[in-house]
Amino acid sequence: MVEREKTRTDDVPLDDKAKRMRDLLSSFYNPDHSSAPKPPSDYENLDAINSTSFDPDHYMNVLVQKSNLEGLLRRHVEMAAEIKNLDTDLQMLVYENYNKFISATDAIKWMKSNIVGMQADMEQLLDKIMSVQSRSDGVNTSLFEKREHIEKLHRTRNLLRKVQFIYDLPARLSKCIKSEAYADAVKFYIGAMPIFKAYGDSSFQDCKGASEEAIVTVVKNLQAKLFSDSESIQARAEAAVLLKQLDFPVHSLQAKLLEKLEQSLGDLQLKTVRIENILRESNDPSKQGKPFESIPSTGHEVSVHGFAEAIRAYRVIFPDSESQLIKLAQNLVIKHFEMIKQCVKRRISSANFLGALRTIWTDVLLMDEVLSEASLADFSLEAGQVTVKKYVASTFTYLLQDISDALLKVKVSPKEEAEEHALKLALEASKKAVLQGSMDLLLDFRQLLDDDLGLLVKLREFIVDWVQKGFQDFFRALDDRFLLLSGRKNPSSQDQGLSEGAPGEKVLVGIVLVLAQLSVFFEQTTIPRISEEIAASFSGDGARGYENEHAFASGEIRQIFRSAAEKLLHHYINMRTQRVSTLLRKRFTTPNWVKHKEPREVHMFVDLFVQELRAVQSEVKQILPVGLMRKHHRSDSNGSTNSSRSNALLDDRMTQKGRSQLLETHLAKLFKQKVEIFTKVESTQESVETTIVKLCLKSLQEFVRLKTFNRSGFQQIQLDVQFLRTILREIIEVEDAIDFLLDEVIVAASERCFDPVPLEPPILDKLVQVKLARSKEQSK
């Protein structure tokens, strides 16, 4: 109904009408079909007039309820028009139907009239066909005999040809052999085989014998061909195929050929051995300049090429033999790497190492082309990883060795004339060894990194790791080595040194100082530089370098060496003081101090002490830097007043005897600025010297305290100390603490004396002067 309204509003009434017609028709022919035109939307289901479930009463009720009068009237008009329309449509349909009936009746009538004449024509056609058939039968029977005959003749001819072929076979085979057309020969032979099998023992015996003979030669020739390297692979493969066709035991051939391959592999290895020899020779520095590859690899390459070709051929010939070949190829790679490992043990330059690696890698690539299943690249990558790692490790070991060699050289040659500079030389040499060595090392590794060899490219990250870890371990090992060299870890040598005091031991003491200074050098120069270098070239492509635990922790290493330097310095001081200590011990245990005679001259031990000091000084001067702080420090504190005060105190104490003595000492000490005797040792000439002097003087004081003196004994000590005071000023920078300690020695002696009457100053001076003059004379 909406459509209806639409027809009024729209200008396409024709279309609408046609559609309507179609709808009506379809509803007529399948009335149950639910897909009738959809009911208009504004009256919901009830309005679906066209549907079967339409309830007109209900519809009317709803309509009446919902619409007003005007609406109902309009509806009435509309419905009336619709009904009229429907009537005309119905009329039209009936009319059309009727029309169709009429035309159908016409067609039936026409057909009936046409069929009547056809019967006679059909019968005529049948007669004609019958006569044709009888004639053809006649022809067939007449020709039958001749055809039989011809067929028989043909068969006989074929048989004859076969027999001819068999008889000709030996000749043909030999011809084939001559022309080397083995494929044809085999084909012929195989073709003749069934006949031979059937009649070989009777009619064709001779023929069979002859042709078998021929085939034997064929087989021989084929075998020869198979084994001859000069033949093309194609030909050889064909030969193998032919042999297989001849039922020849190919497996034995395969085994044989494999043997041959193995043999050629052996040859190859022999050649490589030669290469390694050359490599070793080229290792000596004079030839090192030459590029490695040019010397040995040409010959090698050719043979490897040959081997690869052979493998390729073999694969073509025996397609099922991969596993053996893989084994073979891996064997080759393993052998190669083993050889390199041997070389690595003998210390080779990185260029040579690279060269060797390159040779192997090219070999591997060649082989890989031929035998991709073997995944030789991966295989050799693994092997290469191990080798390169070993190389890196061994390089570090050699560096370590170099350094200790440089140090030990001094120890081995303790010649007196060289003594002066031996330590300095050792220091410089080892400094150089370390710095230069590690720089060279880095350069070498850099080469490894920069090389575009496939193997190394793949290993790059690992190499970065190894190098970093290598340095880390290297410095740790160096630290250990230092401790070992210094004898701290080897108590037996220490004892020996103490008790013997041999010249060799003296150099060893110096070495400790060298080691200490070397540690400082490492901490301040070498390690920062190396870590810089590493950061520059060894972390860039190893992005994970920073994260992983192998990374070169320069801070940690520096810490190790800082403490090592301190330890070693202390050890040096300790060793030096110990020597003086034994000296003093002897001095104080031997004489009977209570019955000492009047002092005539300064005791010898002072000379020995001074001698020790001079030795220290010469060592220290060679190795340690001059400290600038010392003088400054000295002018800082009011040293002169301090010492004069304690001198005054000393005089007091000596003259005044009584109960108040100790009290006064206490009081004086309270007022006196407390002298810090044992300050932190610095790694400078002055600091080390003064520390040693201080420790020795303190020991002297302690030894004095353990003894009891008579007046002369006390005076002897007084004299010795006085001389020492003078001579020390000549040798080293005397700081307050030393003055203080010298005073303390005299105080201690006076305390331990029954009758502490000091020498008269003039006598004291005179004796000191005499001694000074004499020592000067001696030094001249």
Place this chain on the structure above:
Amino acid sequence: MQGSSGIGYGLKYQGRCISDVRADTDHTSFITGTLSLREENEVHLIRLSSSGTELICEGLFSHPNEIWDLASCPFDQRIFSTVFSTGESYGAAIWQIPELYGQLNSPQLERVASLDAHVGKINCVLWCPSGRHDKLISIDDENIFLWTLDCSKKAAQSKQSSGLLHYLSGGAWDPHDINAVATTCESSVQFWDLRTMKKTNTIERAHIRNANYDMKKNHILVTAEDESGIHIWDLRKPKSPVRELPGHTHWTWAVTCNPEYDGLILSAGTDSTVNLWMAPTSAEDEATSESIAESATQQADPLLNSYSDYEDSVYGLAWSNREPWIFASLSYDGRVVVESVKPFLSRK
């Protein structure tokens, strides 16, 4: 500084030796003697007040000569031994504090016995460490003497070691084995069996100044060495020390193990400091994870504290047996300082 926590007491003269009065179970007391060549020497009996803040002089006795060594009797608080010197000759004696000393002005010590068999320089007198045993050992340069003390008869009988022993310098009596004594000499530590008076073992080591047995653990000996270091030895493995401690800047003069706390060691040095160490050697004996972790941390720095408030070299050092966290030290200038190590124990 830690030094301020110590309680001080001044002797009139210089002194070298101090000893814990072990037999006094009611008080923490120490006994010490002076070392003055030309003055009249004194023995001081010092008691730590019950509040623990003061040192009280409990007795003051004059002693005929300067005292080089002093040891209190482990079972009678009134008895002690001294080694003394006139400057020219040495002597050793057992003394008894008179009972009525509170009433006398300057009471005289009673000499119980003289250990008069020595010729050379006497180094020390050792009391048997295992309590009520009237055995004594005295060591001089060349000999060891074993004494049996009879207090009632006021006499001592001696038994002398055989052989020539050169330059003995001191010794220690094994608290775990009453028949074992260690002596130090110029080039080794020697171990003696007192029943046979024969040498049983030696540790070759140069210039050991002082040795002390671990009170708690068998076979552990601590030595102070010339190389300004402290070594801890397991006597079953005398080839090399179990541990090494750095010791002092100058000589390490004395070492002493705490009677109660395992691995707690005191050392006194001529660099005017006393160092407190924690060096347990238990790694192998008690392999609990705790002790391992502990030793790992201790490995980092065994030095717990350094008491540096001294004016002169410290020679005398003694733990209190009654209150084992207290120790007394005596520096050469005659100052006794009593300190408590409690703060460092709790930190552990």
